[in-house]
Amino acid sequence: MQKTAYRNLLSTLFLAVLCYVPVAWSASHQASTPQVQAELVSSTKQVVAGEIVNLGISLKIIPHWHTYWQNPGDSGTVTTIDWQFSQPSQVSEIFWPIPSRFRLGPIVNYGYENVVTLPVKVKVSPDAKVGESFKATAIVDWLVCKEECIPQQVTLTLDLPVVSAANITKDVHGNTLIEESLAKQPQEIPFEDNLKQVNLEKTNDGMVLHIPDSSLTSEQIQDVWFYPYEWGKIAQSIEQTKTVNADGITLALKHGDAPLSPHESLEGVLVVKEKRGDEVTERGYLIHPKLVIPQSLSGNATSDTKSVNQGSDLGFATALLLALIGGVILNLMPCVFPVLSIKALSLVSHAQHSQREILWQGIVYTLGVLASFAFLAGLLIALKAGGAQIGWGFQFQSPLFVVAVAYLMFAVGLSLSGVFTIGGSVTGLGSNLADKPGYAGSFFTGVLATIVATPCTAPFMAAALGYALTQPALKLIFIFLSLGFGLALPYLLLTAWPALHRKLPRPGLWMERTKQVFAFPMYLAAVWLVWVLAQQSGVNGVAIALGGMVLIAFAAWIYDSTRYVSFKAQIAANAGVTILLLSTLLISYTYLDDVAVVDTKSTVKSDVNNHWEAYSSQRLEQLLAEGKPVFLNFTAAWCISCLVNERVALSQPEVVAEFEKNNVTYLKGDWTNKDTQITNVLTTFGRSGVPLYVFYPTGKGAKPVELPQILTPSIVLDAIQSSL
């Protein structure tokens, strides 16, 4: 089993190094410097054409001196071997045995002391003829250090006769050295439980590496150290705080000068030193987990760690300010605009009222918005506390919520169309100065505005909310309130500023007409929501929703046509209306599952004509492992800006052509329904909702590029071209 593992490793490690050296070279297989005795060894005394032979450079180092590992640590240099063969042959990279570490004051180095053999696998040229001599030449460069360092170079050669496979004999000395070194190769962790894996989580000041395997741990563990392959991923010289218990090993690592980006893997070797009986053994394990940013830290997930110096209080103040601006911008969003238009209309009707009255309307509307945002914040806090994986717009992932909002939009539309009027409250028409329903109307317009605003995550909001979600409860509430205040602000200003609303036109029949016109955006909104629902609950869901709307229309008609009948008849009618509405809700509730029944992926099913594929984490990992470029789009049917971006940017011929030209795989993930996988990815990018656009350039470990939430073809093209 070990053999096959090597063979696999070997096939990936082989380099096409084809060299030819004239045989007129005389040197020995041994060479010495005052500090190091070097020897070129082989596992066999002969070689066979086309077969693999293990060669190695064995270094015997005088006490207190050391040479270096593939990552030398804070100072030092890696040992290099330049191989040349008399018959062109392929040679692997060095199979580095597990290193030790040396601390010199504040500096930590990774390397070897006393004796080390650096083995390679050589595939002997198939053209080598039996009877010929196969000469291997190794120019070995190393730096040997105690406290001072000396760079040294030796040239070693070894002649091995080419024989047929039957005549090969083992070289006991060389084979022992090479086998000892190969036995010290790091291995994959032999998890007893296949589902377990090493994980790496970002913390405030570094990372926590957790190896959940109890077989690794014992009371005899003397030392655990993680040796990274690359500089800068961790602070190499800082002590790694270890916890060893029944759950496995946990190491606290500090960030280095080139910290990992989200999703990037931390690669290296974990060395566990333990005492068994009188013997101290060392085992090395290959470590390659991807960096996960926990939700509590996602706010700084995509941050550049080299930003300017600012206080964290400013971060909060700025978040508040930006939430406010985000809220103001929300007024222009397609989902909110119809609601806002109702308010504008009501303001005109209020123009005849006293300034005080109008201001109160504005304040009550603001309170309605704020109360809704406070409620949402509370809900989020509660869900977060419950450990749910949620994100912004999450409420739209529930078909019940979607249908309820569709009904609401439809009912508001009916009211605007004049099918019925609820005491004139919705638009405030006909209300007198002290009309309570007028205030209630304002309050609930505020609530409505909030409900329909949520799926439009404006760019400002996404960042503010991503930040908010990482904050303690109190700060989160303040950010939400700030956002709500921003949403209410334009209307509040209108009501507070007599000069502004005096400029509004005088009331008249045009108001009735305008009101009726505004009914149509509401119907459209309802249609859109039914479309969203269709993707969540299928054809039956649509039937229920449309049936429910008919019932609502019927109830509205009864309500309005009985307004002027006798009091008793009115009571009966109202009871009928109530029953109708309740049954609508009940039917919807009974027949619509709260969990979407339709496979969400149906909306983003790949088909031949599409230039994209459905997202799956496996597919993404596979593509990234191959170093292929990927464009990632996380969308949802209820996210309008997502749909707009897809239409105006991502489906444009020039973008599609650019994807094709550069072999970019376009992966589309649908967050219309709850999807923890996608929520996790959003979190690693510090987002709480869709849309999210990420471009992974060509090449393994290339840094992903995040695109803005409003796309144009040129933004996408620039992102692709600039990272080529």
Next chain:
Amino acid sequence: MQFKQLIATGLITATFAFVSTSVFADPVVDQPAPAFTGTTADGGKLSLDSLRGKTVVLEWTNNECPFVKKHYESGNIPQLQKDAADKDISWIQIISSAPGKQGHVDGATALKLNDTRGAKPAYVVLDEDGKIGKLYGAQTTPHIYVIDAKGVLVYKGGIDNIPTAKKEDLAKATNYVRETWIALADGKKVPHPSTKPYGCSIKYPT
């Protein structure tokens, strides 16, 4: 997404507050470079603040280190120092080797060494207690830091991208010091603000 950066900044500042309590008070690129006052080889005092308005290069050195020898014997660092002087950039050579350790020299020897090597740094600072070295988290000789005219650290790391002690590698190497100077002169972003330092370990007092 300026907003994000602001948010990030807050969190990161907190992070740094944390990190700075650990062994190394590593200076951070894009942050003000830590202030220091050191003794110069000619017996004077030099404070970093007095050089405000000029680009400053800090070079940790140890004349016996093979990596340092590579860059001095090949003329690479002397040429950089000469170019620095021409561009009105202050080049400060810092020796942090502790007494009795490799590379420790007195002021007169340090100046003489530079003379014989054709090296012309603007200043030579003797840091035998390793305070400045540790303040900057200097690990190797050579280890380079570049500070801009506003006193902000803009580069830290290796002198170039080929970490060997071989002179023949200089021709193919990307010199990060020059690259940083060019970016500063053009008002552009430094292409590689933080790179892997390489060389001998600094012989700090133990």
